[in-house]
Amino acid sequence: MLDDASITALLLTLKLALLSTSILLVLGTPFAWWLTRTQWRGKSVLEALVALPIVLPPTVLGFYLLVAFGPDGPVGILLSTFGMKTLNFTFTGLVIGSVIYSLPFVVQPLQHAFSQTDNRQLDAAATLGASPWDRFFTIVIPQAKVGYLTACVLGFAHTLGEFGVVLMIGGNIPNETRVVSIAIYDHVESMEYSQAHTLAATLLCVSFVMLLITYVSKQYWGRK
Amino acid sequence: MLANNTGGENNMPLSVNITLNGQSVSDAVNITRGSFSLTASFNTPSKGITAIYGPSGSGKTTLLRAVAGLEQGVTGWITLDGKPWLSEELSVPTHQRGVGYVFQRSHLFTHLSVKNNLLYGQKRTPKDQRKIAFEEAVSLLGVDLLIDQPVDSLSGGQRQRVAIARTLLASPKLLLMDEPLAALDHQSKSEILPYLEQLHQSLSIPILYVSHATDEIARLADHIVLMKDGNTYKHGPLLETVSDIDTPLAEQADAFSILEGEVNNGTEGLVSKDELDNLIRIIDVEGHIFRIPTTMLTTNPVVRIRILAKDVSLCLDRPLRTSILNVLPVMIVEIKDQPQTGQCIIKLALGSQFVLARISLFSKQHLGLRVGDAVFAQVKAVALVR
Numbered sequence: 001m002l003d004d005a006s007i008t009a010l011l012l013t014l015k016l017a018l019l020s021t022s023i024l025l026v027l028g029t030p031f032a033w034w035l036t037r038t039q040w041r042g043k044s045v046l047e048a049l050v051a052l053p054i055v056l057p058p059t060v061l062g063f064y065l066l067v068a069f070g071p072d073g074p075v076g077i078l079l080s081t082f083g084m085k086t087l088n089f090t091f092t093g094l095v096i097g098s099v100i101y102s103l104p105f106v107v108q109p110l111q112h113a114f115s116q117t118d119n120r121q122l123d124a125a126a127t128l129g130a131s132p133w134d135r136f137f138t139i140v141i142p143q144a145k146v147g148y149l150t151a152c153v154l155g156f157a158h159t160l161g162e163f164g165v166v167l168m169i170g171g172n173i174p175n176e177t178r179v180v181s182i183a184i185y186d187h188v189e190s191m192e193y194s195q196a197h198t199l200a201a202t203l204l205c206v207s208f209v210m211l212l213i214t215y216v217s218k219q220y221w222g223r224k
Numbered sequence: 225m226l227a228n229n230t231g232g233e234n235n236m237p238l239s240v241n242i243t244l245n246g247q248s249v250s251d252a253v254n255i256t257r258g259s260f261s262l263t264a265s266f267n268t269p270s271k272g273i274t275a276i277y278g279p280s281g282s283g284k285t286t287l288l289r290a291v292a293g294l295e296q297g298v299t300g301w302i303t304l305d306g307k308p309w310l311s312e313e314l315s316v317p318t319h320q321r322g323v324g325y326v327f328q329r330s331h332l333f334t335h336l337s338v339k340n341n342l343l344y345g346q347k348r349t350p351k352d353q354r355k356i357a358f359e360e361a362v363s364l365l366g367v368d369l370l371i372d373q374p375v376d377s378l379s380g381g382q383r384q385r386v387a388i389a390r391t392l393l394a395s396p397k398l399l400l401m402d403e404p405l406a407a408l409d410h411q412s413k414s415e416i417l418p419y420l421e422q423l424h425q426s427l428s429i430p431i432l433y434v435s436h437a438t439d440e441i442a443r444l445a446d447h448i449v450l451m452k453d454g455n456t457y458k459h460g461p462l463l464e465t466v467s468d469i470d471t472p473l474a475e476q477a478d479a480f481s482i483l484e485g486e487v488n489n490g491t492e493g494l495v496s497k498d499e500l501d502n503l504i505r506i507i508d509v510e511g512h513i514f515r516i517p518t519t520m521l522t523t524n525p526v527v528r529i530r531i532l533a534k535d536v537s538l539c540l541d542r543p544l545r546t547s548i549l550n551v552l553p554v555m556i557v558e559i560k561d562q563p564q565t566g567q568c569i570i571k572l573a574l575g576s577q578f579v580l581a582r583i584s585l586f587s588k589q590h591l592g593l594r595v596g597d598a599v600f601a602q603v604k605a606v607a608l609v610r
Contacts, residue, residue: 118331118334120327120329120331121331121332121333121334123289123292123294123318123325123327123331124325124327124331124332124333124387125333125344126292126293126294126317126318126319127292127294127318127319127321127323127324127325127391127394127396127400128319128344128345128348128390128391128394129319129320129322129345129348129349129394130319130344130348131317131319132319134319134348138344139333139335142335143334143335145335
């Protein structure tokens with residue numbers, strides 16, 4: 001049913017989504033915690049910046065990334081001083097783009113979950129001998145499990161559906177930057193509707209099943 | 225400064241002298257108070273319960289949190305058993321202080337089972353420092369049957385017992401209890417009090433017990449620290465301190481005194497069959513007999529009775545034919561006028577112990593009461609608290 005090119009595109013998309021989500025969880029956890037706890041006045045500016053990808057057309061984000069990664073852009077210049085090539089039209093570039101593009105979908109649920117942390121339970125844990133790290137890993141993170149589930153699914157699903165950013169900085173290189181959304185677009189362009197259908201339906205099912213699992217688990221955990 | 229104040233006294237292991245200025249968050253209702261300052265200075269004996277008593281808002285919880293290291297910006301010094309927790313050079317973080325804290329509400333970990341709540345502190349205590357076995361703590365607090373239940377199925381009283389057991393299992397060197405009964409209904413209270421009394425006898429660590437309930441203090445405490453407006457203004461042995469009439473405590477409407485005595489079982493012919501039939505217990509305070517109508521049976525060798533100052537009136541002659549059960553010959557030791565209320569508080573000696581009486585200034589003048597006078601105290605109500 002799926003031809004080799006479609007499978008390659010699907011696997012590449014999964015790889016991109018998994019990698020981006022993992023990076024987002026690792027970076028997003030301390031960042032969201034800091035945002036929850038800080039009294040810093042400039043916090044709102046950062047929060048607005050993080051939320052930008054929600055409202056911005058992805059092509060705008062993609063355009064600026066293209067410029068930044070380009071030979072005259074800040075990232076491009078920085079990389080060339082280390083003797084590295086441009087990130088445009090590479091998988092690495094796509095990962096970086098996805099991380100920025102999906103940032104709010106991971107940071108916001110985590111921030112919300114962390115803001116529910118009961119300080120008294122943290123105080124109790126401290127008097128029971130738990131260090132700050134220990135408290136974070138044994139109280140804060142386990143109690144934010146619904147937030148983590150939401151962050152994982154939204155981050156993952158949002159990256160799956162990425163199109164505008166890829167269009168700008170990724171191009172259409174098989175097994176490097178040709179993700180499912182681009183492949184579907186390609187198929188439609190060349191009037192290959194049945195291939196487009198297959199890929200689109202696959203993406204639709206995967207996204208729906210993931211969201212369904214999330215909402216069912218939320219309801220279950222919420223009741224417990 | 226440190227050496228001077230600790231003085232190496234072995235019987236005074238906890239020594240506190242701290243100040244804190246700034247914002248403070250009230251534990252009970254989570255209200256940020258504008259500005260709050262705390263100044264505390266006291267020592268406690270190595271064993272037994274030291275009550276921290278004061279009106280609400282006087283800084284009791286903040287003091288406890290400061291001792292635990294949970295408040296920011298505390299300066300001064302705190303030492304336990306000669307080891308500094310806070311000084312000019314250092315501030316030991318909470319998790320290294322070895323302090324047990326029982327909060328007003330249990331603050332059990334909602335994502336863990338009762339068993340894992342109980343084990344949380346024990347796991348973090350090195351094996352050679354564990355002072356109490358799991359089974360022992362669990363049976364001491366009567367939580368054996370709760371272990372497999374989810375935390376949110378427990379009643380308030382059960383949660384608090386689990387929280388106390390959890391704290392004990394971390395083998396603290398100092399136990400802080402912040403109104404552990406205040407959030408509980410009457411039944412849960414009476415369910416936990418016996419466990420607290422047992423703790424008192426079985427633990428050889430100092431306990432700080434915050435409360436504004438005089439009956440709890442009268443029942444549990446050996447020492448008391450008095451607080452008002454963020455300051456500790458007096459501390460010392462309980463009986464002596466509460467009968468001091470020069471403190472704001474004596475000006476309160478519920479000023480009280482505590483006496484210690486023994487239960488007299490009527491072997492000396494003092495008790496008639498009538499009295500026993502009518503649920504009268506006889507308490508012998510240094511040869512003076514108190515008759516107390518109560519259903520409470522106590523097996524304590526030494527019992528405590530609490531008498532509110534407003535329940536004591538004075539007579540120059542022994543009143544006859546009165547419904548008042550307890551009329552005692554006492555001597556006036558000290559009188560303090562409280563002109564703003566038109567009353568005075570009088571400290572009376574009964575043997576080597578003291579009873580407080582509050583009467584009107586008018587009566588004092590009318591009877592011509594003076595220090596040194598021998599009078600009769602009519603005690604309208606006596607509570608057997610322990």
